[in-house]
Amino acid sequence: MYTFPKLLLAFLLVTAAATMQPVAAKTPVPSSDYEVQAEQQLLVLANQSRKQAGVLPLTLDAGLSQAARTHALAMLKAQQLSHQFEGEPSLPIRLAAATHLQLDREGENVALDYSAAGGHEHLMLSPPHRANLLNPAFNVIGLGVVRSGDQLYIVQDFGHALPNYSPAEVKDRVAAAVRQMRLQASQPELLRRDLPTADDAACSMAHADKLGTSFVRQLAVRGTVLTYTTLHPETLPASAGHAIGSRALHSFSVGACYSRTETYPTGGYWVVLSLE
Numbered sequence: 001m002y003t004f005p006k007l008l009l010a011f012l013l014v015t016a017a018a019t020m021q022p023v024a025a026k027t028p029v030p031s032s033d034y035e036v037q038a039e040q041q042l043l044v045l046a047n048q049s050r051k052q053a054g055v056l057p058l059t060l061d062a063g064l065s066q067a068a069r070t071h072a073l074a075m076l077k078a079q080q081l082s083h084q085f086e087g088e089p090s091l092p093i094r095l096a097a098a099t100h101l102q103l104d105r106e107g108e109n110v111a112l113d114y115s116a117a118g119g120h121e122h123l124m125l126s127p128p129h130r131a132n133l134l135n136p137a138f139n140v141i142g143l144g145v146v147r148s149g150d151q152l153y154i155v156q157d158f159g160h161a162l163p164n165y166s167p168a169e170v171k172d173r174v175a176a177a178v179r180q181m182r183l184q185a186s187q188p189e190l191l192r193r194d195l196p197t198a199d200d201a202a203c204s205m206a207h208a209d210k211l212g213t214s215f216v217r218q219l220a221v222r223g224t225v226l227t228y229t230t231l232h233p234e235t236l237p238a239s240a241g242h243a244i245g246s247r248a249l250h251s252f253s254v255g256a257c258y259s260r261t262e263t264y265p266t267g268g269y270w271v272v273l274s275l276e
Contacts (some may be wrong), residue, residue, distance in 0.1 A: 063099025064142025072144035185245030200257025206259035223276035
């Protein structure tokens with residue numbers, strides 16, 4: 001059986017609890033500089049392994065790398081591997097704060113090793129860390145490496161980045177989904193007639209951080225109004241099928257607004273779908 005001498009690893013998927021392990025006591029020799037060459041080597045090695053596994057490569061994101069570097073420094077200061085220290089935001093929130101990417105999935109590997117090559121080798125020999133590195137759902141990565149004496153604190157932050165849609169693009173995708181749902185219900189296509197106040201109603205929900213606002217109630221006077229939040233505007237809520245499939249309908253309107261709120265700190269699209 002292969003053993004990992006003087007090596008510590010920890011991994012995190014957003015759906016899994018963070019693992020914390022103490023680092024063997026030693027006198028740190030912190031450096032104010034990031035180990036850029038080691039970070040670049042880790043990216044090359046990760047994508048080589050993904051290619052061998054038949055998985056598309058990861059794209060390096062500067063924002064995710066800044067988040068990874070900040071966390072690597074936190075581990076150096078604490079002399080401990082952890083995915084979340086006391087007072088530190090959770091992984092999704094700290095990644096969202098560092099990048100403009102819209103992420104719907106996140107993961108993290110952290111390790112302490114003597115070199116980038118050794119760190120990658122040991123991460124690949126550990127099933128949960130290997131799973132993160134080869135996960136086909138991830139398409140972006142941030143890397144942070146800092147030195148303590150002859151050892152490296154390594155952080156790999158993974159994410160699945162979605163397209164950043166404009167409000168107009170969001171509305172077009174919602175409209176396409178409405179047309180498809182009408183087709184599946186064997187009902188005639190609805191006339192799309194976006195109301196001037198639809199976007200205002202959507203943004204009023206985002207600002208209030210709730211789906212029901214006075215703007216929305218004003219729209220409801222005209223007909224049925226569906227409100228929801230989503231990261232995937234091409235997919236309608238399952239509960240919308242009955243309303244959209246109604247024979248009594250003749251037109252619809254879509255309003256959309258993107259926002260990060262207390263309820264949705266990593267961001268999302270707020271949608272108002274009016275049916276008449």
